[in-house]
Amino acid sequence: KQEVTQIPAALSVPEGENLVLNCSFTDSAIYNLQWFRQDPGKGLTSLLLIQSSQREQTSGRLNASLDKSSGRSTLYIAASQPGDSATYLCAVRPDTGRRALTFGSGTRLQVQP
Amino acid sequence: DGGITQSPKYLFRKEGQNVTLSCEQNLNHDAMYWYRQDPGQGLRLIYYSQIVNDFQKGDIAEGYSVSREKKESFPLTVTSAQKNPTAFYLCASTWGYNSPLHFGNGTRLTVT
Numbered sequence: 001k002q003e004v005t006q007i008p009a010a011l012s013v014p015e016g017e018n019l020v021l022n023c024s025f026t027d028s029a030i031y032n033l034q035w036f037r038q039d040p041g042k043g044l045t046s047l048l049l050i051q052s053s054q055r056e057q058t059s060g061r062l063n064a065s066l067d068k069s070s071g072r073s074t075l076y077i078a079a080s081q082p083g084d085s086a087t088y089l090c091a092v093r094p095d096t097g098r099r100a101l102t103f104g105s106g107t108r109l110q111v112q113p
Numbered sequence: 114d115g116g117i118t119q120s121p122k123y124l125f126r127k128e129g130q131n132v133t134l135s136c137e138q139n140l141n142h143d144a145m146y147w148y149r150q151d152p153g154q155g156l157r158l159i160y161y162s163q164i165v166n167d168f169q170k171g172d173i174a175e176g177y178s179v180s181r182e183k184k185e186s187f188p189l190t191v192t193s194a195q196k197n198p199t200a201f202y203l204c205a206s207t208w209g210y211n212s213p214l215h216f217g218n219g220t221r222l223t224v225t
Contacts, residue, residue, distance in 0.1 A: 004155065031210055043117075043203055043216035044156075051211070089155065091214075099210050100146065100171065103155035 002027045004092055006104035013080055014112050021075040021107045023090035028071050031095040035064050035075050038087045038106070047088075048075070052095065080111045115140045119204050119217035126198075126224050134189045134220045136204035145187040146205040146214070149173060156203060162187055191222065198224045 003026045013019055023033070032051045036044040048057045048064040050073070056065040063076040073090055087108045091101040117138045126132045138145065144163050148156035158171030162181040176195025181187055187206075191198045204217045 009153075034213060036214075036216075041219070041221075043119075043218045044205075044214075046213035046215065049213050091156075093210060098169070100158050100161050101156075101214060103148075103157075105153065105155040 002092060002094060002102045004090060004102050004104035006088075006090060006107050008107060009105070010108040010110075012110040012112060015080060015082060017080050017111075018076070018078050019080055019109075021077070021088050021109070023073040023075070023104055025071045025073075025092050025102075027094070028068050029095050030068060031093045031099065033064075033066055033073050033090060033092050034101065035062075035073075036089045036091065038089060040086075044089065077109075080109075082111050082113045085109055085111050117204055117206055117215055117217035119202075119220050121220060122218070124220055124222045126222070128224055129193045130224075131190055131192050132198075132222065132224075134191070134202055134204075134222070136187045136189065136217060138185050138187075138204075138206045138215075138217075140206060140215060141184070142206035142208055142215070143184070144207050144209065145181070146207075147171075147177075147179065147187070147189045148203045148205065150201045150203060150219075159189065159202075191224075198222060 034049045035047045050066045061078040087106040089106040091103040120135045146161040147159040160179040162168035178190045205214045
């Protein structure tokens with residue numbers, strides 16, 4: 001059974017810092033991996049989707065990398081801003097069988113002004 | 114404006130009552146999903162549907178039921194058999210496996 005782990009559970013940084021969020025998964029047979037953002041009391045917003053054949057994806061100040069063989073992904077946020085404060089979740093989709101996403105429990109990020 | 118609408122935002126029920134959560138999408142997506150989120154935890158899959166009139170159980174389907182009579186609608190019923198129904202419920206949809214998952218803003222259900 002796929003397990004997705006995100007470390008750290010919470011992170012507080014001063015504004016302007018570059019930071020890295022980590023995601024690891026136990027089964028490398030994945031179809032793709034997605035990173036989401038969740039604001040308090042809201043639904044999830046998709047940030048980046050990386051196909052299993054890709055190494056990274058970029059969107060603005062966000063860069064997500066994928067090392068499928070080692071079961072790891074990172075989300076890099078450049079020049080963090082207070083508006084980046086939210087919970088970030090990663091999720092993996094298996095490449096066989098039931099193709100529903102399995103989610104990590106998230107990293108809660110606080111960017112201090 | 115395309116998106117997923119979940120209603121109501123907050124729902125309060127007495128123990129022993131069934132309750133139905135609404136999920137409507139106008140994105141023309143085939144696949145729809147229901148997830149449950151508890152504090153400090155990731156999302157857990159309740160039910161999903163790849164196509165109209167077809168749905169499958171997720172990891173925690175006991176005490177829940179769904180229907181998919183229309184492409185745009187995927188209501189979730191929380192029955193009295195669900196032992197711990199108080200949670201945040203999220204509905205999602207997607208074009209397919211290569212596409213991002215889109216979420217509604219959730220329904221917070223409190224059962225007392």
